[in-house]
Amino acid sequence: xxxxxxxxxxxxxxxxxxxxxxxxxxxxxxxxxxxxxxxxxxxxxxxxxxxxxxxxxxxxxxxxxxxxxxxxxxxxxxxxxxxxxxxxxxxxxxxxxxxxxxxxxxxxxxxxxxxxxxxxxxxxxxxxxxxxxxxxxxxxxxxxxxxxxxxxxxxxxxxxxxxxxxxx
Numbered sequence: 001x002x003x004x005x006x007x008x009x010x011x012x013x014x015x016x017x018x019x020x021x022x023x024x025x026x027x028x029x030x031x032x033x034x035x036x037x038x039x040x041x042x043x044x045x046x047x048x049x050x051x052x053x054x055x056x057x058x059x060x061x062x063x064x065x066x067x068x069x070x071x072x073x074x075x076x077x078x079x080x081x082x083x084x085x086x087x088x089x090x091x092x093x094x095x096x097x098x099x100x101x102x103x104x105x106x107x108x109x110x111x112x113x114x115x116x117x118x119x120x121x122x123x124x125x126x127x128x129x130x131x132x133x134x135x136x137x138x139x140x141x142x143x144x145x146x147x148x149x150x151x152x153x154x155x156x157x158x159x160x161x162x163x164x165x166x167x168x
Contacts, residue, residue, distance in 0.1 A: 031078070037150040042066065045074035076116055078147060079139060083119045086142035087111075091119060106140055 034040035045066050053061040084091060090111060093100050100107050109121040120137040128136065141148040 031082070031146050031150070034150065037154040040078065040147075040150060041071055041074050044078060045070040048074055048077070076118060079141070080117050082142070082145050082147040083140070086145055087119055087140070094119070109140055111140055112137075 031040055034043070049062060049066070049070055056062075087106065090100050090104055090106060091113065094111055094113050100111065106119075106121075110123060111119050112122050114120045114137060119140045121140055122137060125131065126136045141151070
């Protein structure tokens with residue numbers, strides 16, 4: 001799987017450096033070029049599907065609309081990449097089993113790396129056995145990240161602008 005990620009990152013780097021001869025260029029792999037979470041997620045999902053299809057024979061290729069698994073995979077990749085930027089030191093320490101610095105912004109959240117590679121919070125809500133795992137161990141997002149603002153904006157819009165930042 002590590003080889004796939006490296007090949008995918010190489011492809012994305014090549015894709016982002018592609019120039020059509022125009023004086024301007026849009027980096028389709030840069031989250032700041034997207035104004036909605038849905039567009040960013042879908043764009044990456046299509047790119048990931050393209051990469052997977054390039055490695056398969058024509059008979060094995062996946063055709064048609066994006067599936068839920070494609071969208072979930074792209075969401076996780078986006079959030080993991082954002083967490084690696086925002087919480088680089090914390091992720092390094094947690095992955096090595098070392099304690100996080102007391103000066104860390106997220107020390108009070110008791111962070112850990114989930115099986116999916118996402119930095120998650122471990123709190124008292126884990127004792128609620130009736131809740132799904134994603135609710136028991138929420139994903140940690142940086143308040144200064146563009147990805148966080150895209151996600152909050154999506155849920156704010158989905159709730160007909162009723163919910164503010166505190167409710168989302």
